[in-house]
Amino acid sequence: MTPRENPTAADPAALTALERTALLTAALRAAESSRADRLYTDPYAAGLAGAPGRELLAEIAAVTGRRTGTDGTDVPSTPDFNAIRTRFLDDRLRHLTHEHGVRQVVLAPAGLDTRAWRLAWPDGTRWFEIDRPALLGHKGRRLAGRPPQADLRTVAADLTGPDWEESLRKSGYDPARPSVWVLEGLLYYLPRDDVRRLLTRIAACSAPGSGIAADLVNTAALTLPHMKPLLSVFEGWGTPWVSGFDEPEALFDACGYTVTALQPGDEGADFGRWPDPVPPRHVPGEGRVFFVHGSLRAPR
Numbered sequence: 001m002t003p004r005e006n007p008t009a010a011d012p013a014a015l016t017a018l019e020r021t022a023l024l025t026a027a028l029r030a031a032e033s034s035r036a037d038r039l040y041t042d043p044y045a046a047g048l049a050g051a052p053g054r055e056l057l058a059e060i061a062a063v064t065g066r067r068t069g070t071d072g073t074d075v076p077s078t079p080d081f082n083a084i085r086t087r088f089l090d091d092r093l094r095h096l097t098h099e100h101g102v103r104q105v106v107l108a109p110a111g112l113d114t115r116a117w118r119l120a121w122p123d124g125t126r127w128f129e130i131d132r133p134a135l136l137g138h139k140g141r142r143l144a145g146r147p148p149q150a151d152l153r154t155v156a157a158d159l160t161g162p163d164w165e166e167s168l169r170k171s172g173y174d175p176a177r178p179s180v181w182v183l184e185g186l187l188y189y190l191p192r193d194d195v196r197r198l199l200t201r202i203a204a205c206s207a208p209g210s211g212i213a214a215d216l217v218n219t220a221a222l223t224l225p226h227m228k229p230l231l232s233v234f235e236g237w238g239t240p241w242v243s244g245f246d247e248p249e250a251l252f253d254a255c256g257y258t259v260t261a262l263q264p265g266d267e268g269a270d271f272g273r274w275p276d277p278v279p280p281r282h283v284p285g286e287g288r289v290f291f292v293h294g295s296l297r298a299p300r
Protein backbone atom coordinates (compact mmCIF):
# COMPACT_ATOMS: atom_id res chain seq x y z
CA MET A 1 0.00 0.00 0.00
CA THR A 2 1.41 3.41 -0.95
CA PRO A 3 1.23 6.24 1.58
CA ARG A 4 -1.53 7.86 -0.49
CA GLU A 5 -3.68 4.75 -0.12
CA ASN A 6 -3.74 5.14 3.64
CA PRO A 7 -6.94 6.62 4.98
CA THR A 8 -6.38 9.99 6.66
CA ALA A 9 -8.48 12.32 8.75
CA ALA A 10 -8.81 14.59 5.70
CA ASP A 11 -10.28 11.70 3.74
CA PRO A 12 -13.32 10.63 5.73
CA ALA A 13 -14.47 8.00 3.27
CA ALA A 14 -11.10 6.22 3.42
CA LEU A 15 -10.80 6.14 -0.35
CA THR A 16 -7.96 4.35 -2.11
CA ALA A 17 -5.66 6.26 -4.45
CA LEU A 18 -7.65 5.24 -7.52
CA GLU A 19 -10.94 6.16 -5.88
CA ARG A 20 -9.49 9.53 -4.89
CA THR A 21 -9.05 10.45 -8.54
CA ALA A 22 -12.83 10.98 -8.50
CA LEU A 23 -12.25 13.82 -6.01
CA LEU A 24 -9.91 15.43 -8.54
CA THR A 25 -12.51 15.15 -11.31
CA ALA A 26 -15.13 16.69 -9.04
CA ALA A 27 -12.75 19.55 -8.20
CA LEU A 28 -12.19 20.15 -11.93
CA ARG A 29 -15.96 20.32 -12.43
CA ALA A 30 -16.30 22.73 -9.50
CA ALA A 31 -13.64 24.99 -11.01
CA GLU A 32 -15.32 24.91 -14.41
CA SER A 33 -18.69 25.71 -12.83
CA SER A 34 -17.29 28.92 -11.35
CA ARG A 35 -16.10 30.29 -14.72
CA ALA A 36 -18.07 32.98 -16.52
CA ASP A 37 -17.61 31.06 -19.81
CA ARG A 38 -18.33 27.64 -18.30
CA LEU A 39 -19.37 24.79 -20.58
CA TYR A 40 -21.72 23.35 -17.96
CA THR A 41 -22.75 23.92 -14.35
CA ASP A 42 -22.32 21.27 -11.69
CA PRO A 43 -23.74 22.70 -8.46
CA TYR A 44 -22.75 19.60 -6.47
CA ALA A 45 -19.12 19.32 -7.54
CA ALA A 46 -17.56 21.63 -4.96
CA GLY A 47 -19.20 19.80 -2.06
CA LEU A 48 -18.26 16.42 -3.46
CA ALA A 49 -14.64 17.37 -4.05
CA GLY A 50 -14.13 19.05 -0.69
CA ALA A 51 -10.71 20.10 0.52
CA PRO A 52 -9.05 16.81 -0.55
CA GLY A 53 -10.23 17.33 -4.12
CA ARG A 54 -9.02 20.92 -4.16
CA GLU A 55 -5.59 19.78 -2.94
CA LEU A 56 -5.34 17.21 -5.75
CA LEU A 57 -6.38 19.84 -8.29
CA ALA A 58 -3.74 22.26 -6.98
CA GLU A 59 -1.08 19.63 -7.65
CA ILE A 60 -2.34 19.15 -11.21
CA ALA A 61 -2.76 22.89 -11.84
CA ALA A 62 0.85 23.47 -10.77
CA VAL A 63 2.10 21.35 -13.66
CA THR A 64 -0.51 21.86 -16.37
CA GLY A 65 -1.57 25.49 -16.35
CA ARG A 66 -1.98 26.95 -19.83
CA ARG A 67 1.55 27.84 -20.90
CA THR A 68 3.86 28.29 -23.85
CA GLY A 69 5.41 25.09 -25.14
CA THR A 70 9.08 24.70 -26.15
CA ASP A 71 8.12 25.31 -29.77
CA GLY A 72 6.36 28.55 -28.84
CA THR A 73 2.83 27.15 -29.07
CA ASP A 74 0.16 27.60 -26.43
CA VAL A 75 -0.28 24.32 -24.54
CA PRO A 76 -3.88 23.75 -23.39
CA SER A 77 -4.39 22.62 -19.83
CA THR A 78 -5.95 19.65 -18.10
CA PRO A 79 -8.91 21.82 -16.96
CA ASP A 80 -9.68 22.78 -20.58
CA PHE A 81 -9.51 19.15 -21.63
CA ASN A 82 -11.71 18.05 -18.75
CA ALA A 83 -14.34 20.73 -19.40
CA ILE A 84 -14.61 19.70 -23.04
CA ARG A 85 -14.83 16.03 -22.09
CA THR A 86 -17.67 16.65 -19.65
CA ARG A 87 -19.66 18.79 -22.08
CA PHE A 88 -19.02 16.40 -24.97
CA LEU A 89 -20.39 13.49 -22.94
CA ASP A 90 -23.33 15.54 -21.61
CA ASP A 91 -24.31 16.23 -25.20
CA ARG A 92 -23.91 12.59 -26.32
CA LEU A 93 -26.09 11.36 -23.47
CA ARG A 94 -28.76 13.99 -24.09
CA HIS A 95 -28.79 13.13 -27.77
CA LEU A 96 -29.18 9.37 -27.26
CA THR A 97 -31.79 9.59 -24.50
CA HIS A 98 -33.94 12.51 -25.60
CA GLU A 99 -33.71 12.02 -29.37
CA HIS A 100 -33.13 8.28 -29.80
CA GLY A 101 -35.18 6.80 -26.98
CA VAL A 102 -32.38 5.06 -25.06
CA ARG A 103 -33.61 4.52 -21.49
CA GLN A 104 -30.64 2.74 -19.87
CA VAL A 105 -27.52 4.77 -19.06
CA VAL A 106 -24.50 3.05 -17.48
CA LEU A 107 -21.63 5.05 -16.03
CA ALA A 108 -18.66 2.69 -15.77
CA PRO A 109 -17.24 4.07 -13.59
CA ALA A 110 -19.48 6.74 -12.06
CA GLY A 111 -17.04 8.40 -9.68
CA LEU A 112 -18.56 11.62 -8.35
CA ASP A 113 -20.33 12.41 -11.62
CA THR A 114 -23.65 14.18 -11.04
CA ARG A 115 -25.34 14.05 -14.43
CA ALA A 116 -28.22 12.09 -12.88
CA TRP A 117 -28.82 15.05 -10.56
CA ARG A 118 -27.87 18.13 -12.54
CA LEU A 119 -29.51 17.31 -15.92
CA ALA A 120 -33.12 16.43 -16.81
CA TRP A 121 -33.69 12.97 -18.30
CA PRO A 122 -36.72 11.47 -20.06
CA ASP A 123 -39.28 9.68 -17.89
CA GLY A 124 -38.38 6.03 -17.42
CA THR A 125 -34.61 6.52 -17.75
CA ARG A 126 -32.79 3.95 -15.63
CA TRP A 127 -29.42 5.30 -14.57
CA PHE A 128 -26.79 2.77 -13.45
CA GLU A 129 -23.71 3.93 -11.60
CA ILE A 130 -20.94 1.34 -11.28
CA ASP A 131 -17.96 2.05 -9.06
CA ARG A 132 -16.15 0.58 -6.13
CA PRO A 133 -18.10 0.27 -2.86
CA ALA A 134 -16.16 2.88 -0.84
CA LEU A 135 -16.52 5.52 -3.56
CA LEU A 136 -20.25 4.94 -3.93
CA GLY A 137 -20.62 5.05 -0.14
CA HIS A 138 -18.84 8.41 -0.01
CA LYS A 139 -20.99 9.77 -2.84
CA GLY A 140 -24.21 8.49 -1.28
CA ARG A 141 -23.42 10.22 1.99
CA ARG A 142 -22.53 13.50 0.28
CA LEU A 143 -25.66 13.55 -1.90
CA ALA A 144 -28.09 12.26 0.74
CA GLY A 145 -31.44 14.05 0.53
CA ARG A 146 -30.85 15.32 -3.03
CA PRO A 147 -33.13 13.43 -5.43
CA PRO A 148 -31.72 12.45 -8.82
CA GLN A 149 -33.68 13.24 -12.01
CA ALA A 150 -33.54 9.63 -13.20
CA ASP A 151 -34.25 6.19 -11.76
CA LEU A 152 -30.84 5.77 -10.11
CA ARG A 153 -29.41 2.31 -9.40
CA THR A 154 -25.96 2.02 -7.85
CA VAL A 155 -23.82 -1.05 -8.49
CA ALA A 156 -20.91 -1.47 -6.10
CA ALA A 157 -18.43 -3.54 -8.08
CA ASP A 158 -14.95 -3.74 -9.51
CA LEU A 159 -14.99 -3.46 -13.29
CA THR A 160 -11.97 -5.75 -13.55
CA GLY A 161 -13.53 -8.29 -11.19
CA PRO A 162 -15.38 -11.44 -12.20
CA ASP A 163 -19.04 -10.67 -11.67
CA TRP A 164 -20.09 -7.04 -12.16
CA GLU A 165 -22.46 -8.09 -14.97
CA GLU A 166 -24.49 -10.18 -12.51
CA SER A 167 -24.66 -7.30 -10.03
CA LEU A 168 -25.74 -4.95 -12.81
CA ARG A 169 -28.51 -7.31 -13.94
CA LYS A 170 -29.70 -7.75 -10.35
CA SER A 171 -29.98 -3.97 -10.04
CA GLY A 172 -32.47 -3.89 -12.93
CA TYR A 173 -30.35 -3.62 -16.07
CA ASP A 174 -31.88 -5.39 -19.09
CA PRO A 175 -29.19 -6.55 -21.57
CA ALA A 176 -31.86 -6.99 -24.26
CA ARG A 177 -32.80 -3.29 -24.27
CA PRO A 178 -30.65 -0.53 -25.79
CA SER A 179 -28.23 1.15 -23.42
CA VAL A 180 -25.51 3.75 -23.53
CA TRP A 181 -22.27 3.24 -21.65
CA VAL A 182 -19.87 5.99 -20.58
CA LEU A 183 -16.26 5.11 -19.75
CA GLU A 184 -14.97 8.47 -18.59
CA GLY A 185 -11.64 8.98 -16.86
CA LEU A 186 -10.85 5.27 -16.59
CA LEU A 187 -9.14 3.56 -19.50
CA TYR A 188 -5.62 5.01 -19.15
CA TYR A 189 -5.45 3.62 -15.60
CA LEU A 190 -6.05 0.08 -16.86
CA PRO A 191 -3.49 -2.21 -18.56
CA ARG A 192 -4.17 -2.67 -22.28
CA ASP A 193 -5.49 -6.22 -21.88
CA ASP A 194 -7.90 -5.08 -19.18
CA VAL A 195 -9.19 -2.34 -21.50
CA ARG A 196 -9.90 -4.88 -24.26
CA ARG A 197 -11.48 -7.30 -21.79
CA LEU A 198 -13.73 -4.60 -20.34
CA LEU A 199 -14.95 -3.45 -23.77
CA THR A 200 -15.64 -7.04 -24.78
CA ARG A 201 -17.59 -7.69 -21.59
CA ILE A 202 -19.64 -4.52 -22.04
CA ALA A 203 -20.43 -5.55 -25.62
CA ALA A 204 -21.50 -8.99 -24.40
CA CYS A 205 -24.16 -7.49 -22.14
CA SER A 206 -25.39 -4.78 -24.53
CA ALA A 207 -28.12 -4.96 -27.16
CA PRO A 208 -27.08 -4.28 -30.77
CA GLY A 209 -27.19 -0.56 -31.50
CA SER A 210 -26.31 0.35 -27.90
CA GLY A 211 -24.10 3.40 -27.53
CA ILE A 212 -20.67 3.78 -26.03
CA ALA A 213 -18.50 6.80 -25.25
CA ALA A 214 -15.05 6.96 -23.69
CA ASP A 215 -11.87 8.96 -23.44
CA LEU A 216 -8.39 7.61 -24.09
CA VAL A 217 -4.88 8.86 -24.70
CA ASN A 218 -2.41 7.66 -27.32
CA THR A 219 0.91 5.95 -26.62
CA ALA A 220 3.02 9.09 -27.17
CA ALA A 221 1.08 10.84 -24.40
CA LEU A 222 2.60 8.33 -21.97
CA THR A 223 6.22 9.11 -22.92
CA LEU A 224 6.57 12.64 -24.31
CA PRO A 225 8.89 14.87 -22.25
CA HIS A 226 6.30 17.66 -21.90
CA MET A 227 3.85 15.16 -20.38
CA LYS A 228 6.34 14.05 -17.72
CA PRO A 229 5.34 16.58 -15.02
CA LEU A 230 1.67 15.60 -15.26
CA LEU A 231 2.40 11.88 -15.46
CA SER A 232 4.71 12.18 -12.44
CA VAL A 233 1.91 13.60 -10.32
CA PHE A 234 -0.32 10.63 -11.12
CA GLU A 235 2.56 8.24 -10.48
CA GLY A 236 3.20 9.91 -7.14
CA TRP A 237 -0.42 9.33 -6.19
CA GLY A 238 -0.04 5.63 -6.98
CA THR A 239 -2.32 5.92 -10.04
CA PRO A 240 -0.02 5.93 -13.08
CA TRP A 241 -1.42 6.16 -16.60
CA VAL A 242 -0.46 2.79 -18.01
CA SER A 243 -2.16 2.43 -21.37
CA GLY A 244 -2.59 4.39 -24.56
CA PHE A 245 -4.03 3.49 -27.96
CA ASP A 246 -2.98 5.06 -31.26
CA GLU A 247 -5.95 3.69 -33.21
CA PRO A 248 -8.99 3.82 -30.95
CA GLU A 249 -11.29 2.96 -33.85
CA ALA A 250 -9.46 -0.36 -34.28
CA LEU A 251 -9.56 -1.09 -30.55
CA PHE A 252 -13.33 -0.65 -30.41
CA ASP A 253 -13.86 -2.37 -33.76
CA ALA A 254 -12.19 -5.53 -32.43
CA CYS A 255 -14.69 -5.51 -29.55
CA GLY A 256 -17.74 -5.16 -31.80
CA TYR A 257 -18.19 -1.38 -31.95
CA THR A 258 -18.12 1.12 -34.78
CA VAL A 259 -16.86 4.41 -33.36
CA THR A 260 -15.64 7.86 -34.27
CA ALA A 261 -12.64 9.27 -32.40
CA LEU A 262 -12.43 13.05 -32.00
CA GLN A 263 -9.60 15.08 -30.55
CA PRO A 264 -10.22 18.18 -28.45
CA GLY A 265 -10.43 21.04 -30.93
CA ASP A 266 -12.10 18.93 -33.62
CA GLU A 267 -15.54 20.03 -34.75
CA GLY A 268 -17.96 18.77 -32.10
CA ALA A 269 -15.24 18.65 -29.40
CA ASP A 270 -14.14 22.26 -29.24
CA PHE A 271 -16.81 24.46 -27.63
CA GLY A 272 -14.53 27.46 -28.11
CA ARG A 273 -12.06 26.18 -25.55
CA TRP A 274 -9.31 24.61 -27.66
CA PRO A 275 -7.61 27.36 -29.66
CA ASP A 276 -4.72 25.26 -30.93
CA PRO A 277 -4.64 23.49 -34.26
CA VAL A 278 -5.46 19.80 -33.96
CA PRO A 279 -2.50 17.71 -35.12
CA PRO A 280 -3.63 15.50 -38.03
CA ARG A 281 -3.78 11.81 -37.15
CA HIS A 282 -0.98 10.85 -39.56
CA VAL A 283 1.59 13.11 -37.83
CA PRO A 284 3.73 10.87 -35.58
CA GLY A 285 5.02 11.72 -32.12
CA GLU A 286 2.11 13.93 -31.04
CA GLY A 287 0.47 13.44 -27.65
CA ARG A 288 -3.23 12.92 -28.20
CA VAL A 289 -6.46 12.67 -26.28
CA PHE A 290 -9.38 10.93 -27.95
CA PHE A 291 -13.09 11.26 -27.27
CA VAL A 292 -14.69 8.17 -28.73
CA HIS A 293 -18.37 7.62 -29.45
CA GLY A 294 -20.24 5.03 -31.44
CA SER A 295 -22.44 1.99 -31.23
CA LEU A 296 -22.44 -1.79 -31.00
CA ARG A 297 -22.85 -3.60 -34.31
CA ALA A 298 -25.38 -6.40 -34.73
CA PRO A 299 -23.75 -9.84 -34.72
CA ARG A 300 -22.98 -11.08 -38.25
Ligand SMILES: C[S@@+](CC[C@H](N)C(=O)[O-])C[C@H]1O[C@@H](n2cnc3c(N)ncnc32)[C@H](O)[C@@H]1O
Pocket residue numbers: 018019020021022025026108109110111112113130131132135157158159160161183184185186189
Ligand atom coordinates in the same frame (compact mmCIF):
# COMPACT_ATOMS: atom_id res chain seq x y z
C1 LIG B 1 -11.04 9.81 -12.54
S1 LIG B 1 -12.42 9.07 -11.77
C2 LIG B 1 -13.62 9.29 -13.04
C3 LIG B 1 -14.99 8.99 -12.55
C4 LIG B 1 -16.15 9.55 -13.36
N1 LIG B 1 -16.33 8.86 -14.60
C5 LIG B 1 -16.00 11.03 -13.56
O1 LIG B 1 -15.73 11.45 -14.69
O2 LIG B 1 -16.14 11.75 -12.59
C6 LIG B 1 -12.00 7.35 -11.83
C7 LIG B 1 -13.00 6.47 -11.13
O3 LIG B 1 -12.77 5.14 -11.55
C8 LIG B 1 -13.08 4.28 -10.50
N2 LIG B 1 -12.44 3.01 -10.79
C9 LIG B 1 -11.15 2.81 -11.13
N3 LIG B 1 -10.91 1.50 -11.35
C10 LIG B 1 -12.08 0.87 -11.16
C11 LIG B 1 -12.49 -0.49 -11.24
N4 LIG B 1 -11.63 -1.44 -11.55
N5 LIG B 1 -13.78 -0.79 -10.96
C12 LIG B 1 -14.67 0.18 -10.64
N6 LIG B 1 -14.34 1.48 -10.56
C13 LIG B 1 -13.07 1.83 -10.81
C14 LIG B 1 -12.55 4.99 -9.28
O4 LIG B 1 -13.12 4.51 -8.09
C15 LIG B 1 -12.94 6.43 -9.61
O5 LIG B 1 -14.22 6.74 -9.10
